[in-house]
Amino acid sequence: MQRLSNNLQTIVNELNKFKSTQEASIQNLEVSCTQKLQEMRDQRKKLNAALDAIEKTTLKELDDIRTTLTTSLKKDVDNCRRLKDDLQTLSEAVNGLCYKSTKEIEFIAIRKCKDKIHESESYLKENHVKVQSLMIFQANTDIEQYLSKQTSLGKIVMLKMNPDQTLTVKRTSEYILKIPSDTSQSYQISGICSTPSGQVIVADFHNKKVKLLDQHYNVSSHCNVSGSPRNLCNITSSEVAVIFNNDVQFISVTNGQLVNGRKLSLQHAAIGIAHHQGTLYVTSGTALYQYTLTGLHVKKLYEDAGDYFTGKCICSCFQSKIA
Structure with missing residues (x-):
């Protein structure tokens, strides 16, 4: 009977030890899940930051195009206003000289009018072919297509270890291996x-x-x-x-x-x-x-x-x- 009692006590001790081990494993699991959740959120922040940088670059391109087109259009408006004012001034001067000018003054007035008319016609001829600028946005569908094919931010890997073994990742680092001569934006x-x-x-x-x-x-x-x-x-x-x-x-x-x-x-x-x-x-x-x-x-x-x-x-x- 004593032997049987000893066997029972041994099994009870083993069960208690196993129970304590599993309870500790539950606590470690909760800590690990919390850590992995934070890593996922950090990964999401990196993706958001990358998309923000891409958006910033695209917005700068839009702003540069807007500035260039606005400058060109304002220049055309200013030139048209100047030519119109010059022609209006000449028109008024010619009307005032119709009945009291000499031949020499008429010749000078006519010459100035012809020169200004020629300048205006040349300007219109050079610029009338300008087409109203229409901007379109061609989205980079590769980004959307790539993301749509992904099913997760990463893989959750379970490592099986003996109870007496401990595997700890001390740190992880990311490094940029891109160089100017690279022809592909995809890295493997x-x-x-x-x-x-x-x-x-x-x-x-x-x-x-x-x-x-x-x-x-x-x-x-x-x-x-x-x-x-x-x-x-x-x-x-x-x-x-x-x-x-x-x-x-x-x-x-x-x-x-x-x-x-x-x-x-x-x-x-x-x-x-x-x-x-x-x-x-x-x-x-x-x-x-x-x-x-x-x-x-x-x-x-x-x-x-x-x-x-x-x-x-x-x-x-x-x-x-x-x-």
Whole structure:
């Protein structure tokens, strides 16, 4: 009976421990939800600020056009008023000279009238083709269409952890990777890796560039590639391999600048790439291939033609094992 009693007490203790853990989890959940709600509101504020900035720019364009057109129209009004007044003055003078002027005065008056009439006719001829300006607003429908396709401000991800483990995000930061030579306003960082010196190299898919970031995450150098880069990986401490289309482009960091090097052309599409101990591993979308650094095809490691493998992280290198 004592043993049974001990077992019962053990279970009661375990239940109490589990109950306390779950109650603490409820409190943590409420705190987490409050934090996420604030992050969502902060994200909304950023979107509002971005839209306000776009609206401000558009309003300035409207104001500039209005100022230009108003200045031009006022100039036309002033010129018409001046010419009309001059002609009216000449008309009155001519009427006063009809019965008492000499030939010389008549000649001068006629000459002035002809000159002023010619000036007025020339002005009207040059300006009569001016069409009444009609402004229209061509809305940037890309913004509306993009937003209409979005279903949320972001994803809520649940992280499962062991009770004794704690995962804490200390801080998050945003950095602008746009540079003047970018041709696309859409940015997709399709690959990222770091150098031993702390520099970061990223692949800009839409702008077909590879960009080098300094320790403050500012773009310090870039180089163009002949396709949209899908992924990249470290080869050495100062060289990376970038894939796009059917090619592998090697890029080195020399004196703080990115420099294009040799390029390998493959017989299949290149989706993902990794390097381990002098060997390149490249995925085509359905297969995993092994290559030497000189571009020699070693073998096909795996293929699944029935499904499309879209992952970019193609291998996990740990203790000389490929997974």
